[in-house]
Amino acid sequence: MPKQVDHKARRRQIAEAVTALISEGGLEAATLREIAARAGVSMGAVQRCFSTKEEMMVFVHEHLGELATAQIEGRIAASGAGDDPVAILTETVRGITPLTAEDLPWTRAWLVFAAQAATDPRLAAVQREANRGLFRLLSVLVRAGVDAGGLRAGLDPETTARDLLALTDGLGVQVLVGVHTVATARESVERALAALRP
Amino acid sequence: MPKQVDHKARRRQIAEAVTALISEGGLEAATLREIAARAGVSMGAVQRCFSTKEEMMVFVHEHLGELATAQIEGRIAASGAGDDPVAILTETVRGITPLTAEDLPWTRAWLVFAAQAATDPRLAAVQREANRGLFRLLSVLVRAGVDAGGLRAGLDPETTARDLLALTDGLGVQVLVGVHTVATARESVERALAALRP
DNA sequence: CTTTTTTCGATGCGCTTGTATCGGATCATA
DNA sequence: TATGATCCGATACAAGCGCATCGAAAAAAG
Structure with a gap:
């Protein structure tokens, strides 16, 4: 078995980064690159957690x-x-x-x-x-x-x-x-x- | 004197197009190209009415x-x-x-x-x-x-x-x-x- | 009718966006 | 320790954005 990461935790971590960015600069400030930087992960990691940005936004909303x-x-x-x-x-x-x-x-x-x-x-x-x-x-x-x-x-x-x-x-x-x-x-x-x- | 257009009326006309687009598809639906199409004018006409998009949004807000x-x-x-x-x-x-x-x-x-x-x-x-x-x-x-x-x-x-x-x-x-x-x-x-x- | 000034519609440009791709690092297993 | 599946980070890419530019059209003045 290969490397394992806690996806649930990562999704929450990303959701909090998105929330913070939105509350500071609105929706337009929440770009994938900014989100990755704020969450302290790479862009690829964000993409592995959410296959599309819309799916991510739905999750953030639920979160x-x-x-x-x-x-x-x-x-x-x-x-x-x-x-x-x-x-x-x-x-x-x-x-x-x-x-x-x-x-x-x-x-x-x-x-x-x-x-x-x-x-x-x-x-x-x-x-x-x-x-x-x-x-x-x-x-x-x-x-x-x-x-x-x-x-x-x-x-x-x-x-x-x-x-x-x-x-x-x-x-x-x-x-x-x-x-x-x-x-x-x-x-x-x-x-x-x-x-x-x- | 050359051709004259009613700037005030045009600005209102554009503002109404923007309002309609926003109420249908949110801010992201209000692109310069869509706005021009909805208002029935060319993109150049929109640019002559508002030097920048932010100025346009402020006007729409006031309108x-x-x-x-x-x-x-x-x-x-x-x-x-x-x-x-x-x-x-x-x-x-x-x-x-x-x-x-x-x-x-x-x-x-x-x-x-x-x-x-x-x-x-x-x-x-x-x-x-x-x-x-x-x-x-x-x-x-x-x-x-x-x-x-x-x-x-x-x-x-x-x-x-x-x-x-x-x-x-x-x-x-x-x-x-x-x-x-x-x-x-x-x-x-x-x-x-x-x-x-x- | 010619001239001149403004408006028009279109095209091009640089930039950013979301998404796709790919070699290399990583770690549990055999 | 060798293996191989999985994750990582970087880069590539097409699309769409706002904005700048430019020749042609149009209309008032001579």
Whole structure:
């Protein structure tokens, strides 16, 4: 048997390089040569991990989604939410909102991918599925929260979930554009969450 | 004197071609050759209107902003709002929200430009100024509405304006991604506006 | 009708991109 | 240690990009 390399790890490593490049200089800055240089590997290594660039972009998109999921789960665990649906909902919403300056890089990358997905059918499928998954999660949490009495009665789960997603996405855009700051975004999302409680 | 062409009109014509191409295939679809073909002129004509492509993109960005302004003013005039700040606020917010399927093309183009502005300092200045203008307008309208009694007392003008902008931007993203539809976006924005009234 | 100035459409150029190719280095196995 | 499959890094290549150039066409002025 010949030399063995950890493909999974390498793909992640490359995905992080792509994310960093995109958040700094947009899609056009993410060329194969720049990606290889940033990831610290050769161009040939990148080509062996992804047979085409489109396949790479799909993977990066999915990887970004997984990072978001990890961030959310980390928040839930760290907050000791247990199985309180309201606490889980709170941390989930916080996890997808730019709350500090450290969140700006992935927020920029997320915006670029969202724009790309709006005009590219293949990425649209990935983005759509990720967003629908988030939508379903929030719906379930809102319904459970209402049933448990932690949220206002009469709250429609799906409407509430949709509006929460719209708010966090909008905050992301507005923070990047400079109308909102991370501080006002934080206040805004806390106010929206507080308004759901009885 | 030699042949004369209407540069202003041509620039608008090219800007509309660029917007259409971007809303169909993203930034990468907007090459000089495609733009010229779509606008029905030669590549040389495009080059005489804009000395560089970046200058063209800035103009297109500004043009998109002017279209939005025109759409808002058209709504205000058509609704017979007069000088009622609440009615003007309502039509302004509606004007920047994707309410029907016809709004999807410019929503896509707007998202692409927002993403581009997040990573390109020159476009960022344009986008930032446009958004701040909108923010100031909404702030003034909210303050006037509160003073006139058409909006809830105790409403902070700047906070309310920021949140309205975040909502409309978020609705744009979510509609394009497929979580919201134009119908639910319409309901959502009307609900948000209704919540401001006393 | 001639002249002159601007616009037009086309072509060429240098550059960068994504992808394909290939000899040599590398390491588990026999 | 010899072997042979696998990975590496560099280079080659075609395509497409934005931009520059140039002769021909067109129209107002003499």
